Amino acid sequence: MQTKRLNSWLEKLAPDYPLMIAGPCSAETEEQVLKTARGLIDKRIQVFRAGVWKPRTRPGNFEGHGKKALPWLKKVKEETGMKIAIEIANAKHAGLALQYDIDIFWIGARTSVNPFAVQEIADAIKGSNKIILIKNPVNPDLSLWIGAVERFYKVGITKLGVIHRGFSSFRPGIYRNEPNWQIALDFKNRFPNIPMILDPSHICGRRDCIYDMAQMGLDLQYQGFMIEAHYNPEEAWSDAKQQVSPETLLQIIDRLCIRKQQFKDPQAIDKLAFYRSQIDRLDDELLKLLSERMQIAQEIGRIKKKRSVAVLQSNRWTEIIQKAVDKGRNLDLSEKFVNQIFKAIHQESIEKQERIFREK
Ligand code: PEP
Ligand code: MN
Numbered sequence: 001m002q003t004k005r006l007n008s009w010l011e012k013l014a015p016d017y018p019l020m021i022a023g024p025c026s027a028e029t030e031e032q033v034l035k036t037a038r039g040l041i042d043k044r045i046q047v048f049r050a051g052v053w054k055p056r057t058r059p060g061n062f063e064g065h066g067k068k069a070l071p072w073l074k075k076v077k078e079e080t081g082m083k084i085a086i087e088i089a090n091a092k093h094a095g096l097a098l099q100y101d102i103d104i105f106w107i108g109a110r111t112s113v114n115p116f117a118v119q120e121i122a123d124a125i126k127g128s129n130k131i132i133l134i135k136n137p138v139n140p141d142l143s144l145w146i147g148a149v150e151r152f153y154k155v156g157i158t159k160l161g162v163i164h165r166g167f168s169s170f171r172p173g174i175y176r177n178e179p180n181w182q183i184a185l186d187f188k189n190r191f192p193n194i195p196m197i198l199d200p201s202h203i204c205g206r207r208d209c210i211y212d213m214a215q216m217g218l219d220l221q222y223q224g225f226m227i228e229a230h231y232n233p234e235e236a237w238s239d240a241k242q243q244v245s246p247e248t249l250l251q252i253i254d255r256l257c258i259r260k261q262q263f264k265d266p267q268a269i270d271k272l273a274f275y276r277s278q279i280d281r282l283d284d285e286l287l288k289l290l291s292e293r294m295q296i297a298q299e300i301g302r303i304k305k306k307r308s309v310a311v312l313q314s315n316r317w318t319e320i321i322q323k324a325v326d327k328g329r330n331l332d333l334s335e336k337f338v339n340q341i342f343k344a345i346h347q348e349s350i351e352k353q354e355r356i357f358r359e360k
Contacts, residue, residue: 001153001191009131009159010195010223013083014046018258019197019224021085021104022249023049025239026062027069035231037076039246044253047104048073048082049226053093054238055110062237070100077103085133085226090117094124106133106226109165109202112148113137119151126155133161133197133226140167140180142187149194161195162187163226166203173284176205176242179213181220181273188221189270201228201242210244211252218258220273227252293345294352301353311353317346 010019022040027033027050037048050073054064073084085104088094089111097105105125111117112134125132132152137144145162152160164184166177188196198217200210214225230236233243244252304311321342328338 001150007161007193007195007223010161013131014224017044017046018218018222019047019195020045020253021047021049021197021224021226022229022246023047023085024051024230024236025201025228025243026051026054026064026237027072028062028065028237030072030075032231033069033072033076034079036229036246037080037082039231040082040229040249041080042250042253045249046083047085048076048080049085049106049228051238052086053089055087055089055108056238067096070096070102073102074100087111088121091120091124094121098125098128098130102130104131104133106163107135107148109135109138113139113141113144115144115147115151118148122151122155122157125152125157128157129159130157131159131161132157133163135163135165135199136167136184138168138177140178140183142183145183145187146190149191161197161224163197163199164203164222165199165226174280175203175209177203179203179277179280181277185220185270185273189266192266195223197224197226198222199226201226201239204242206241207233207244207248210242211255214252215256216276218256220269290345294348297349298352298356301356304353305357311350311357320346 013019022045024032024036033050040048050069052064052069052073053066054062056063070086073086076082077084083103085106086097086102087108088097088105089108094105105121107118107121111121134145134148134152137148149160149162164179166175167180167183169178184196187194198214200213200217204210204213210227214227217225227249228239228243229246229249230240230243231246233245234240236243301311303309321339324342325335325338329335
């Protein structure tokens with residue numbers, strides 16, 4: 001892919017701020033769409049998003065209003081001047097989106113995994129001048145993501161961008177979708193001219209970490225964001241936990257700090273992201289191990305209770321701490337640090353066991 005001028009659409013759309021695409025997960029009612037859009041009128045938000053066809057994991061949930069919602073979005077555009085973005089997942093959606101003159105089409109994470117669907121959409125929009133944003137596939141497969149972008153590029157679509165929305169994981173973690181920064185940064189290294197947008201909403205899966213995630217995106221030089229916003233997030237018909245109100249989103253934007261880049265060198269930036277992702281993973285592991293350790297301590301508590309043995313076995317404790325300090329020393333961990341950590345762990349174990357003793 002010769003990607004030289006692929007980002008000129010972005011400079012035009014968002015010359016002064018990072019690109020901000022905001023709006024509800026789904027278009028629920030005309031009133032909800034308009035009320036939310038009115039709250040988002042701000043020069044730093046250029047695009048209004050709303051899902052019209054919703055890919056849901058299980059049937060029976062709200063799957064979007066489809067065509068019926070498209071005139072509502074037209075109203076948003078006329079009233080607010082914002083550009084409109086929707087997700088399309090097949091050629092029929094593409095046809096309707098073109099018919100209703102939607103400005104930006106995004107390909108969802110469940111569609112970019114499927115080369116047949118991506119090709120069908122690419123063929124359906126061939127020759128149009130629309131902006132296409134391709135979300136990373138749900139599985140952490142860089143080639144599949146690149147392949148989806150290539151399919152659009154090959155039919156002549158040049159207003160392209162990608163959205164990093166995190167990857168599914170079979171292990172429960174702190175995020176709904178693991179960021180796997182390294183994959184996104186590898187993409188950025190290979191195609192520096194394709195704008196990369198961060199979707200903190202679908203990575204976090206909860207609103208309380210949207211700000212931190214967006215700041216991380218700015219620090220890693222992402223060029224824009226897609227953030228879910230709803231005038232009444234708690235009552236949203238889909239993704240209620242991760243949506244923020246328009247007021248909260250504006251506060252988040254106020255707090256975001258476009259730092260002077262400490263590292264100009266992209267390799268240093270990549271390295272930093274790589275190490276941070278390792279730290280996140282290790283912290284996750286630490287928490288899981290601690291939880292496992294506490295469960296075992298509780299089992300021991302049950303045995304002690306049955307046999308009427310005291311919770312605190314001080315010789316066992318002295319033995320544990322001495323062993324840990326010795327091992328720690330060999331691992332370049334100070335005695336003070338190992339002592340503090342083990343005291344805290346021991347305290348928590350004792351409290352858990354005492355709770356078992358108190359149980360009737
Ligand atoms: C969405 O943006 O609402 C959506 C369904 O996203 P994803 O494809 O990232 O799950
Ligand atoms: Mn959503």
